[in-house]
Amino acid sequence: MATYGYARVSTTDQDLTIQREALKAAGCEVIREEKISGISRQGRKELETLLEFLRSGDTLVVTRLDRLARSMDDLSSIVRELQSTGVSLRATEQPVDTSTAAGRAFFQMLGVFAEFETNLRKERQMEGIAKAKAKGVYKGRKPSIDVAEVKRLRNEEGKGATEIAKQLGIARTSVYRVLHEI
Template structure:
């Protein structure tokens, strides 16, 4: 039965070489790769293509489960889709093999821990931002809308929300938010 590999890193500056070598060593005949965040399935065209292509009896190999998904919901969804097609999932660096009962149980435990790790990372990030804000170091993203210009166009030039949005190249809802309409 054919064995397919999937490799993913989150940013374009990261390298896929280690994953590629591990997947080749695992006997993958085809390896799909992408450099995109794994927090959701949106924008992951290589994964989408692979999931559409896999057939009964095939095996999907990843190096670690977090290369496939970052949340338990996404991971469960992907595995449910694979199981419905009769496709096994294996990980080269983790004892995951969904073709066995023990492998399925271990897979579920790893998925829970991967999601837990992601949530902890988000909490630490938010704590760091709060600390930086309290010191006046972090001010967030600079405003992309000139509030005074929006008000001037409305009050002085008498333009409506659509005309203001078109003139400033912003969304009409942003104009409404500024004007409080």
């Protein structure tokens, strides 16, 4: 029976020190860390490595449930995976311990609130973008394709879509899209 920790922050400029110290204080022998969004499990290699490594009787410790997942679906999926292998989950800052009935109930309530918070944040972000667009401040992402260069390569040099795509380092479908607009 071993105790493992998992620490996560969403962006590379955020610091993991506080989580790391809390996990060490909780008795974690190994701590896996990553700086990546928790909205989905995709690309979270440290979490996947840890989930594959855990064995029956082990405990996974996080500081808060939102460090493990941001959606109730992902959180439930991870906990089901842990439970199927006999691993319990504990949070240092929340009364969550899936080895007890009360801990499991509290886990589910916190998971719902974490997802609700994420959805509220998305709504506020979309409202902010809509206001910025109305004011003419938000223009979206800058174009990554030089339309004039695509047209020049086609019209002046007679190059095909594949050659243009290779030369400019863009997808061939993007070249076709530009050429279709001519």
